Amino acid sequence: MTLRPTVDFLLHDWLHVETLQQRERFADHSRETFDAVLDTCERIAREKYAPFNRLVDTQEPHFDGERVILPQATHDAQKAYAASGMLSAAQDYDVGGMQLPYTVEAAANAFFAMASVSIGSGMLTTGNANLLMVHGTEMQKQVFALNEFSGRFSGTMCLSEPQAGSSLSDVSTRAVPDGADFADDPLGPRYRLKGNKMWISAGEHELTENIIHLVLAKIPDENGKLVPGTRGISLFIVPKKMVNTAGELTGERNDVALAGLNHKCGWRGTT
Ligand SMILES: Cc1cc2nc3c(=O)[nH]c(=O)nc-3n(C[C@H](O)[C@H](O)[C@H](O)COP(=O)(O)OP(=O)(O)OC[C@H]3O[C@@H](n4cnc5c(N)ncnc54)[C@H](O)[C@@H]3O)c2cc1C
The missing domain is CATH 2.40.110 (Butyryl-CoA Dehydrogenase, subunit A; domain 2)
Structure with missing residues (x-):
């Protein structure tokens, strides 16, 4: 995968993303914590997404009259994504989030989009939950x-x-x-x-x-x-x-x- 040098260039040389650390919300973050997130996402995308991109295209979802069946690879990929903490990456620490700046979250999600947009990551789930965090009741x-x-x-x-x-x-x-x-x-x-x-x-x-x-x-x-x-x-x-x-x-x-x-x-x- 050749995405990483481009992501690093965009985040650090062009956007100087580590300057976000000056903001109170991101004070605990540093180049090391950003790199750790990118490393994790790159690894999961390489191991759990990219090898199955073709498989999920050929084994399309099918309905057996009761349930929609998806390949095991999709289950494994989505479990690994959830375990990485990316679903709540931008959320407050006190609800289990990482208070990660959105710029870094979006860059980290690029690895999944590149490895298999079809397996998908948690974009819809995160968007749905973010909306509820802003507009929902307690x-x-x-x-x-x-x-x-x-x-x-x-x-x-x-x-x-x-x-x-x-x-x-x-x-x-x-x-x-x-x-x-x-x-x-x-x-x-x-x-x-x-x-x-x-x-x-x-x-x-x-x-x-x-x-x-x-x-x-x-x-x-x-x-x-x-x-x-x-x-x-x-x-x-x-x-x-x-x-x-x-x-x-x-x-x-x-x-x-x-x-x-x-x-x-x-x-x-x-x-
Ligand atoms: C891969 C995929 C995933 C999707 N997932 C979801 C989902 O999760 N949830 C969901 O709710 N929807 C989903 N959609 C539906 C998506 O939101 C609609 O396809 C989209 O809103 C466009 O509507 P339409 O396809 O009916 O096209 P139309 O609205 O019929 O548009 C057809 C064409 O006319 C043009 N057009 C339309 N209105 C105007 C106007 N007033 N002036 C000038 N041009 C106009 C459009 O630009 C387009 O070129 C998905 C679609 C795709 C392809």
Whole structure:
């Protein structure tokens, strides 16, 4: 792999990334800690990703009617990625993160993108959990985001629909309050969602105990109609399997059904 000299040049000679250490948040970091992260990611990418890039292309995900089957190599790669701590690299120390500057995190993730973009790293999971850390309630952070950072759960973003790609104001997934006491759920106001999503990367698999979908849907107006445009759009946490307030699976499967798998050009190994 010849990526490392380029990454080193960009980070150190061009961006002088070690000057970030002057900021309080990154005070414990140094060239050595940045190098340690890059070394780890380079090694995992070389050992667990690159050798299987072709395999995951030829053994595409398939659905046996109940589960989506992925090659063992994908399971091993994702476990190694989660164990490296990269899912929560930018997070605070007190939630198990490394307080790593984003510049270094992005550079370290380049090794995985180069070794096998198709096996994927934790981009969607990290993005999903980061969003919850900024916008979620304390309970939502504990139950969903922290379990994503540890690699126990994974995350998706469910924006697109068969008829709504770039034009997200056209989403027609509906969200209606679930019962008179819908606002009383400790995990947040509870809605029932109905609709179709499409092209959802890592939308179904058995790589993790649970999948936390972040779903764009519209809340109808007082006449039960969806308002055209962006009004009424909100974002909902939809776990594949229901969880309680301690983050434990209740044993109940949420009503999310896989309609089919798409072949993604260049990304065949990802559902
Ligand atoms: C590999 C892959 C992974 C994906 N993963 C996810 C995922 O995880 N979650 C998810 O929600 N979605 C996902 N998507 C869907 C992705 O978000 C959509 O493909 C994207 O939003 C574009 O929508 P579309 O394909 O329907 O194209 P369209 O919106 O129909 O666009 C088609 C063409 O028209 C152009 N166009 C569209 N609107 C305008 C306009 N107003 N003015 C001028 N030109 C315009 C576009 O630039 C494009 O060239 C994924 C797609 C791919 C290819």
